[in-house]
Amino acid sequence: MAPEPPPLLTMSGITKSFPGVRALDGVDLEVQAGEVHCLLGQNGAGKSTLIKVLAGAHQPDDGSITWQGAPVQLSSPITAMRLGIATIYQELDLVEGLSVAENVFLGHEPTTAGFVVRTREARTAAAALLRRLGHPEIDPAREVGDLSAAHQQIVSMARALSHDVRLIVMDEPSAALDPDEVDNLFRIVEGLTSDGVAVVYISHRLEEIRRIGDRVTVLKDGRAVAVGLPASSTPTRDIVAMMTGRDVEYVFPPRPAPGAPRATTQPVLTVEGLHRRGEFEPVDLELRPGEIVGLAGLVGSGRSEILETIYGARRPTAGRVQVAGTPLRPGSVRAAVAAGIGLAPEERKAQALLLTESVTRNVSLSALSRFARGGWLDRGAERTAARRATRELSLRPDNPDAAVRTLSGGNQQKAVLARWLLRGCRVLLLDEPTRGVDVGARAELYAVIRRLADEGLAVLLVSSEVPEVLGLADRVLVLREGRVVHQADAQELDEHRVLDLVMEGSPTS
Amino acid sequence: MTQPAPSAQHQGPGKGHPSAPAAPPSKQGSGSRALGLRVDVRNLSLLGVLAVLVAVGGITEPDAFLDTGNLQLILTQASVIGVVTVGVTFVIISGGIDLSVGAMVALASVWATTLATQEYGFAGILFTAVVVGLAAGLVNGLLIAYGGMVPFIATLAMLASARGLALQITDGKTQIVTVRSVLDLGLPDSYVLGIPPLVLVFAAVTVAGWLILNRTTFGRRTVAVGGNAEAARLAGIDVRRQRLYLYLLSGLCCGIAAFMLIILSGSGQNTNGNLYELDAIAAAIIGGTLLSGGRGTIIGSVLGVLVFTTITNIFALNNLQSDVQQIAKGAIIVAAVLVQRRTLRGGET
Numbered sequence A: 001m002a003p004e005p006p007p008l009l010t011m012s013g014i015t016k017s018f019p020g021v022r023a024l025d026g027v028d029l030e031v032q033a034g035e036v037h038c039l040l041g042q043n044g045a046g047k048s049t050l051i052k053v054l055a056g057a058h059q060p061d062d063g064s065i066t067w068q069g070a071p072v073q074l075s076s077p078i079t080a081m082r083l084g085i086a087t088i089y090q091e092l093d094l095v096e097g098l099s100v101a102e103n104v105f106l107g108h109e110p111t112t113a114g115f116v117v118r119t120r121e122a123r124t125a126a127a128a129l130l131r132r133l134g135h136p137e138i139d140p141a142r143e144v145g146d147l148s149a150a151h152q153q154i155v156s157m158a159r160a161l162s163h164d165v166r167l168i169v170m171d172e173p174s175a176a177l178d179p180d181e182v183d184n185l186f187r188i189v190e191g192l193t194s195d196g197v198a199v200v201y202i203s204h205r206l207e208e209i210r211r212i213g214d215r216v217t218v219l220k221d222g223r224a225v226a227v228g229l230p231a232s233s234t235p236t237r238d239i240v241a242m243m244t245g246r247d248v249e250y251v252f253p254p255r256p257a258p259g260a261p262r263a264t265t266q267p268v269l270t271v272e273g274l275h276r277r278g279e280f281e282p283v284d285l286e287l288r289p290g291e292i293v294g295l296a297g298l299v300g301s302g303r304s305e306i307l308e309t310i311y312g313a314r315r316p317t318a319g320r321v322q323v324a325g326t327p328l329r330p331g332s333v334r335a336a337v338a339a340g341i342g343l344a345p346e347e348r349k350a351q352a353l354l355l356t357e358s359v360t361r362n363v364s365l366s367a368l369s370r371f372a373r374g375g376w377l378d379r380g381a382e383r384t385a386a387r388r389a390t391r392e393l394s395l396r397p398d399n400p401d402a403a404v405r406t407l408s409g410g411n412q413q414k415a416v417l418a419r420w421l422l423r424g425c426r427v428l429l430l431d432e433p434t435r436g437v438d439v440g441a442r443a444e445l446y447a448v449i450r451r452l453a454d455e456g457l458a459v460l461l462v463s464s465e466v467p468e469v470l471g472l473a474d475r476v477l478v479l480r481e482g483r484v485v486h487q488a489d490a491q492e493l494d495e496h497r498v499l500d501l502v503m504e505g506s507p508t509s
Numbered sequence B: 001m002t003q004p005a006p007s008a009q010h011q012g013p014g015k016g017h018p019s020a021p022a023a024p025p026s027k028q029g030s031g032s033r034a035l036g037l038r039v040d041v042r043n044l045s046l047l048g049v050l051a052v053l054v055a056v057g058g059i060t061e062p063d064a065f066l067d068t069g070n071l072q073l074i075l076t077q078a079s080v081i082g083v084v085t086v087g088v089t090f091v092i093i094s095g096g097i098d099l100s101v102g103a104m105v106a107l108a109s110v111w112a113t114t115l116a117t118q119e120y121g122f123a124g125i126l127f128t129a130v131v132v133g134l135a136a137g138l139v140n141g142l143l144i145a146y147g148g149m150v151p152f153i154a155t156l157a158m159l160a161s162a163r164g165l166a167l168q169i170t171d172g173k174t175q176i177v178t179v180r181s182v183l184d185l186g187l188p189d190s191y192v193l194g195i196p197p198l199v200l201v202f203a204a205v206t207v208a209g210w211l212i213l214n215r216t217t218f219g220r221r222t223v224a225v226g227g228n229a230e231a232a233r234l235a236g237i238d239v240r241r242q243r244l245y246l247y248l249l250s251g252l253c254c255g256i257a258a259f260m261l262i263i264l265s266g267s268g269q270n271t272n273g274n275l276y277e278l279d280a281i282a283a284a285i286i287g288g289t290l291l292s293g294g295r296g297t298i299i300g301s302v303l304g305v306l307v308f309t310t311i312t313n314i315f316a317l318n319n320l321q322s323d324v325q326q327i328a329k330g331a332i333i334v335a336a337v338l339v340q341r342r343t344l345r346g347g348e349t
Helices: A047-054 A077-083 A100-104 A119-132 A149-162 A179-194 A206-212 A236-244 A303-310 A333-339 A359-363 A365-371 A379-392 A409-423 A439-454 A466-472 A495-503 B005-010 B023-060 B068-093 B101-111 B121-146 B151-170 B180-184 B197-215 B217-227 B229-234 B239-265 B276-286 B298-317 B322-348
Strands: A009-018 A021-031 A036-040 A062-067 A070-072 A085-088 A167-171 A198-202 A215-220 A223-230 A269-276 A280-287 A292-296 A318-323 A341-344 A427-431 A458-463 A475-480 A483-489
Touching: A009 A047, A021 A036, A021 A047, A021 A062, A021 A198, A036 A047, A036 A206, A036 A236, A047 A085, A047 A167, A047 A198, A077 A085, A085 A149, A100 A119, A100 A149, A119 A149, A179 A198, A179 A206, A198 A206, A206 A236, A215 A236, A223 A236, A236 A495, A269 A303, A280 A303, A280 A318, A280 A458, A280 A483, A292 A303, A292 A439, A292 A466, A292 A495, A303 A341, A303 A427, A303 A458, A318 A333, A333 A341, A341 A409, A359 A365, A359 A379, A359 A409, A365 A379, A365 A409, A365 B217, A379 A409, A409 A439, A427 A439, A439 A458, A439 A466, A458 A466, A466 A495, A475 A495, B023 B298, B068 B101, B068 B197, B068 B217, B068 B239, B068 B276, B068 B298, B101 B121, B101 B151, B101 B239, B101 B276, B121 B151, B121 B180, B121 B239, B180 B239, B197 B217, B197 B239, B197 B298, B217 B229, B217 B239, B229 B239, B276 B298, B276 B322, B298 B322
Parallel strands: A021 A223, A036 A198, A036 A215, A085 A167, A167 A198, A292 A458, A292 A475, A341 A427, A427 A458
Antiparallel strands: A009 A021, A009 A062, A062 A070, A215 A223, A269 A280, A269 A318, A475 A483
16 A cells, blocks of 8 residues: 555544543544544543544643644634534434424525525435435435434434535444444445545444444543554454453452341342333342442443432333332332432432532432421531531542532542432442542442441442442343343353343344 | 632542642632632622712712612612512522512502402401412412423413403502501601611511521522432422422512502502513622522622612612613623623633
C-alpha cells in the first residue's frame, strides 16, 4: 500500500472533568477515512463524553483536535456538523411530531426565498436517502413518532447522511435492533466506508466489532488503555482484560466464613413470580440477612427493572414481594420504604440526590418525620443523626453543610447509602453502586457494602461490571433478555463464564 | 457560608489522579461557596434596590413620599399581593406554578360579600373567603397531583373558570360591604402602634411562611419535590400528596388575601385581584426563586413585592403614567432573571 495517508481525525490528550468526576483523562483517538473504528469500554469509561466532545456538545478542558490535517475547535454541534461530523446518539434526537422528511432536513431544509420549505423536494431527497439505507418502505411523509425504534434509527442515519458527512459516530446502534436489522445496519456501514466515510462505532458486543471493525480503541476509567488495535486479530481475552481492567486490582472485602448462620435464618426478602410484561419474565428470589446477591446482565436485560419493581417504583404485572413474611402493596415505594427496603438507584444524580442541597438534607430525606414533632423539625437531632451516618461511612469532606453537587461520585454514593443507614433498612437494593466512582474509591465502597451486610442487612446488587458482581456478591443470578438464565454461588463462577451467559444469543453467535 | 477552606480542598478528583493540579478542586470549592453567598447577596441587593428607591422617593417627593400615611399606604398595598406571593412562592419552589391566584382572590372576595354571606357578619365573610380559596386550591391540587395535569394548564383553567364564576355571582356589580366590624379594620382607628392590621396579617403570613419553609418537614419536602421529584419519590416521599397540599396552601393564601382586599376596598368585585398572578410570580422570581423549582426564599419574595409596590407608589407621586411603571417593572424582571441565570451557570460548571 501507499504510505499511510494522514488521519481524518486526530484527538489527543482530551481531558474533561465534571464536578466530582474526571470523565476523560488525556484520551487519544485517531480515525482514518473509510475505516470502522470501534470504541469499547464499560459503562462510565468515558465513551459518551468522548463522542460528545467529538460532536461539539461538550468542550474539552484540555487537549487538541485535528481534522484533515488542520487543528480545529469543535465549539458547537453546528461547527462539528459543518466539518462533516455527524452523531447518532443512543437516545435518538428526533422530533416525534414532525414527518420523516422534516426530521431529515431539520435545520437545513431546501427552501425557496430562504424560508418557504420545498416540501416535495425534501420528500424526494429523503426517499433517496432512505433507499440508500435499504429502507425504501419508510414513507417520508409519515410522522416519526409512529415509526418503530429501528426505523427511527434509520431516519436518524438519513439525517446524518443528508449533510456532506465524512465521519459518523454511532452510539450502540445495534442495542435496539433485531438480528435482521443488525445485518442491514452492517450493510449500511459497509456502504458508507466504501464511499470513504469513517465510522466510529460503539458497541458492547464484541462479535459485532469482529465482523465490521477495522481498529479498536479501548477506554477504561476515562483513559484510552489501547489505541488502534486491529479489530479482527486481537484476541477476545485481551480486549476483555483491557475493558475490565484486570490490571487494576479490584480489592474486595473477604466474605464471611461459609456456614455462617445464613442458611438457617429466615429470608428477609422473598420475591415470588415477580413479572413485568415486556421487561422481565417471572423472577423468584430470596435474600437472607447478611447476604449479598448479585444480578449480572447487560443493559436492557431487565436488571434495573427488577430492582425498581421490587422497590415499588414500577408496578408488577404479576407476582409479589414479601419483607419478613409480610407482603408489600405492589407499586408503592412508600410501602417498600416503610417495610425497610432502601434503593440506591442507577442514576444517582437524577434519581437520588438533591444536588444543590447539603449533605445533611440529602441524608435525612427518607427519615424526616423521625426528627419532627407535629411537622416541626428538630434540626439539631437531624444534623447529629446525619453526621453519625456519614461518619460511619467516612464520607468526605466531613462537612454536613457541603452541597452534594460538590462531592466526588464515590462520596455522593455514600450520601445515598447514609440515607438508608439513617433510615435503618433491612434490605438494600444497589443499582450500579460504583458507576462514575473512581477505582480507589470503589474498594472503599465495596468494604462499606460488605460491612453493612455483616451487620445484618440483605443486599441485592446490580452491576454491569462482572468482576464487581463476582467479587462482592455471595450468590449470583445471571440475566439475559429479562430471564434468569443461571444461578450459582459467586465462587463457582468466573468472568468468562458469566460473560458467555450474558451475551449468548446475541446476533452472530 | 462559613465553610472552612480545607474541607473544600478534600473534594475533587484527588485520588487516582496524582497529576491533577491543586487548582481545580479549590476553584470548585470557591464556586460553591460563592453560590451560597450570592443567594444572600441577591437578597441584600434587593434590599439595596429598595433603599435606592426610598432615596429616590425621598428626594423627588420629600414631603409626600416620606409621609407616615404614604408609608402606611405602601405597606398596605403590598400586604394583599404579599400574602398571595407567599403562597405562590411555595408552589414555585415545588416546581409548579399557580396562574389562578388573581381569579381565586376575585372569586373568594365576591362569594364572601354576597348579601347572604354578609348576614353572618365578620365571621361569615372571613370563613367564606378562606373556604372558597381552599376549595379552589383543592381543585387545582387534585387536578395536578392526582389528575396528572400540567400545573400551567390546570391553573389556567381555574383562572378562567373562577373569574367566570365571580362574574356570574356579582353580575358585574360591585358588592358593597355593610358589616361595620369588617370596615373598621381598614380605618386608622384600628392601627396598632401606627401599623395597619392588614400589614400585621402580612407580617404574620410572612413569618409563618418562613417557618414552614425552613423549619418543618413540609418545607423540606417542598424543596425536595421541586429540586428533584424523582429522587423525592424514590426516597419515600408522597410527592402527590405534597403537591396537593401546596396548591391548597396557595388557595388558602388567596382566601386570606381576598378578606384583606374586602377590608381595604369595602367591597367585593369580580375584577378584584386582576393580574395578581403576574405580580406574584414576578415578585417571587426577582426574589430569587427558581421558576424550575428547588430553590427560593420567602424573604426574597417579600422584598420583591415591596420593590414593586414602592416603584408604583413613587411613579404615582411623580405623576408618571402607568405605562412607564409597566416598562420599569419589565426591566426589573429582566435584570433580576439575568442575575439569576449567571448565578445558575456559575453553579453548574
